[in-house]
Amino acid sequence: MEPIPSTILTGFLGAGKTTLLNRILHEEHGLRIAVIENEFGQENIDNEILVRDTGEQIVEMNNGCICCTVRGDLIVALNNLAQKRAAGEIAFDRVVIETTGLANPGPVAQTFFVDEEVGANYMLDAVVTVVDARHAMMQLDQHEEAQRQVGFADKILLSKTDLVDAAAVEALKTRLHRINPRAPIATSDFGRAPISDVLDLRGFNLNDKLEIDPDFLRADEHDHAHDHDHEHGEHCGHDHAHGEACSHHDHHHSHHTDDIAAFVFKSERAFDPERLDQFLGSMVQVFGPQMLRYKGVLSMAGADRKVVFQGVHQIMGSDLGAKWIDGEPRASKMVFIGKNLPKDVFIAGLEQCLV
Numbered sequence: 617m618e619p620i621p622s623t624i625l626t627g628f629l630g631a632g633k634t635t636l637l638n639r640i641l642h643e644e645h646g647l648r649i650a651v652i653e654n655e656f657g658q659e660n661i662d663n664e665i666l667v668r669d670t671g672e673q674i675v676e677m678n679n680g681c682i683c684c685t686v687r688g689d690l691i692v693a694l695n696n697l698a699q700k701r702a703a704g705e706i707a708f709d710r711v712v713i714e715t716t717g718l719a720n721p722g723p724v725a726q727t728f729f730v731d732e733e734v735g736a737n738y739m740l741d742a743v744v745t746v747v748d749a750r751h752a753m754m755q756l757d758q759h760e761e762a763q764r765q766v767g768f769a770d771k772i773l774l775s776k777t778d779l780v781d782a783a784a785v786e787a788l789k790t791r792l793h794r795i796n797p798r799a800p801i802a803t804s805d806f807g808r809a810p811i812s813d814v815l816d817l818r819g820f821n822l823n824d825k826l827e828i829d830p831d832f833l834r835a836d837e838h839d840h841a842h843d844h845d846h847e848h849g850e851h852c853g854h855d856h857a858h859g860e861a862c863s864h865h866d867h868h869h870s871h872h873t874d875d876i877a878a879f880v881f882k883s884e885r886a887f888d889p890e891r892l893d894q895f896l897g898s899m900v901q902v903f904g905p906q907m908l909r910y911k912g913v914l915s916m917a918g919a920d921r922k923v924v925f926q927g928v929h930q931i932m933g934s935d936l937g938a939k940w941i942d943g944e945p946r947a948s949k950m951v952f953i954g955k956n957l958p959k960d961v962f963i964a965g966l967e968q969c970l971v
C-alpha cells in the first residue's frame with residue numbers, strides 16, 4: 617500500500633491552526649483527511665489530568681474527514697490509525713497532525729523516520745506553519761519555539777493579515793525569509809487558504825526543487841555590507857530620538873534577535889560524493905541538535921542525475937532526482953536552517969568537498 621501523505625500543522629499559540637483545520641474539515645474537497653489533534657508535549661498536564669484516558673476518540677465529519685484526538689504517544693496513535701485503516705474500520709487518505717502551539721515540530725517530524733511501522737505506512741509530506749501576522753514579531757523575539765516552528769516549515773501561512781498594514785506584513789515576511797528562505801509564504805485569512813497550500817506540497821524530500829527567495833540572497837549580500845559599516849561604527853538606525861524614519865529599521869528588526877537563521881551554499885563545481893558524505897556526516901555529529909532543517913539539490917562528480925539530500929537534526933537522507941537536462945547548468949544549492957550554526961565552518965568545509 618502507498619504510504620499515506622502526512623502534514624504537520626504547527627504555529628504558535630493562537631496562530632490560527634484550529635481555524636484553518638476547521639475550514640478544511642468542513643469543506644467539500646473530496647479528500648478524506650484524518651486530523652490528529654495532538655495533545656502530546658504536554659506531559660506535565662497529561663500526567664496529572666489526562667493519564668487515565670490514553671485512547672483516541674474518532675469523530676467522522678459529513679465530508680468524510682475524520683477528526684481524532686489522541687493523547688499520549690504519537691507513534692502509537694499513528695500505528696493504531698493505520699491498523700484500523702488496513703482492517704477496513706476507517707477510511708482516510710491524508711493525515712494532518714496539529715501540534716500544540718508550544719510544540720517543537722522537530723520530534724514530531726522525526727517520528728516519520730525513526731519508527732519503522734510509521735515509516736512504512738506514512739510519508740511526511742510537509743511541515744506547514746501558521747504565523748500570526750499581528751503577534752509574530754513579538755513571539756519570535758521572545759520564544760525560540762516560535763522561531764523553530766518557522767525554521768522547520770516547508771510552507772508558511774500568514775494569518776491575521778487583516779489586523780496589520782501592508783508594511784508590517786512585508787517586514788514580517790523579510791524576517792521569516794531570514795529564518796527560513798526555503799518556505800514559500802502564503803496567507804490564510806480566517807483559515808481561508810487553498811487546500812493546495814496545505815496538502816500535497818511534497819515539501820519534505822520528494823522533489824528536487826529548492827526554491828530560495830532571491831530577496832534572501834540579496835539580503836545576505838546586503839548584510840555583509842551592513843556588518844562592514846558597523847565595524848567602522850559609522851551609523852546605525854537606532855539614534856533617531858525624535859522618531860524620524862529609520863531606513864534600516866526593518867532590516868535590523870528582521871534579523872538581530874533570531875538565533876535561528878539560515879544560510880545558503882551555492883557552487884557551479886561538482887561535489888566529490890565521498891568527501892561530501894564524510895563532511896556532512898561529521899557536521900551532523902557535532903551540530904545535529906542545532907540543525908533544524910537542511911536540504912540540497914546537488915551536482916555530483918560523475919553522476920548524470922541530481923542528488924537531493926535533506927535532513928532534520930542528525931537524520932539525513934538522500935535520493936536521486938531527475939537527470940540533468942542537456943544544456944542545463946549543473947550547479948549545487950544547499951540551504952541550512954539552524955540555531956547559531958557556524959556558517960563559515962560549513963561554507964569552508966563544503967568548498968573542500970568540491971572536485
Ligand SMILES: Nc1nc2c(ncn2[C@@H]2O[C@H](COP(=O)(O)OP(=O)(O)OP(=O)(O)O)[C@@H](O)[C@H]2O)c(=O)[nH]1
Nearest residue numbers: 628629630631632633634635717775776804805806
Ligand atoms: N483577525 C483574524 N483572526 C483570526 C484569523 N485566523 C484566526 N483568527 C482568530 O484567532 C484566534 C485563535 O485561532 P485558533 O485557530 O484557535 O488558533 P490556534 O493556533 O489553533 O490556537 P492554539 O490551539 O491555542 O495554539 C481565534 O479567535 C480566531 O478566530 C485571521 O485571519 N484574522
